[in-house]
Amino acid sequence: MEIREAAPEDWARIYPFWSRIVEAGETYVYPLGLGSDDARALWMESPPGLTVVAVEGDDILGSAKMGPNRPGRGAHVATGSFMVNPERHGRGVGRALGEYVIEWARREGYHSIQFNAVVESNAPAVHLWRALGFTIVGTVPEAFDHRTNGLVGLHIMVKKL
Structure with a gap:
């Protein structure tokens, strides 16, 4: 598996799994029904x-985006978001993307990484981020309207670099 910067032409292969994950209504706060653009x-x-893709040959296994969590006086803290193609789960793609983002943030001189909205019922993500050294610093109760579980909390998770 290789992780590289996403090229504009990669979007056509990212969008199908991006849309499938968002439309599932279990892990992302993005609006439903968004078109490709x-x-x-x-x-x-x-x-x-920066947006990156995890690839094996021509197959895009997943993608991550990263950058400053907030502009200006908050720009010393990074953030990131991750999506693994559901057909490629269980291959270590999420961990590889997470490790990539941590190293990228260190190289870029960020002080820490903050995830603003980790759905508390997303046990695999919570487990992975804890394993990579993130801690839950707070949970906003009932902040996410989960398609099957109803209102669940959103964890704020942080890792100091």
Whole structure:
């Protein structure tokens, strides 16, 4: 598996699994029903951010985006978002993307990484981020309207670099 910067032409292969994950209504707060152009504007970062893909040959296994959590006086804290093609789960793609983002943030001189909205019922993500050294610093109760579980909390998770 290789992780590389996403090229504009990769979007056509990212969008199908991006849309499938968002439409499932279990892990992302993005609006439902977004077309490709609107979704691309949310996922494909411009500098100082970056969007990457995990690939094996021509197959895109997953994608991550990263950059400053907030502009200005909050720009020393990074953030990231991750999506693994559901057909490629269980292959270590999420961990590889997470490790990549951590190293990228260190190289870029960020002080820490903050995830603003980790759905508390997303046990695999919570487990992975804890395993990579993130801690839950708070949970906003009932902040996410999960398609099957109803209102669940959103964890704020942080890792100091």
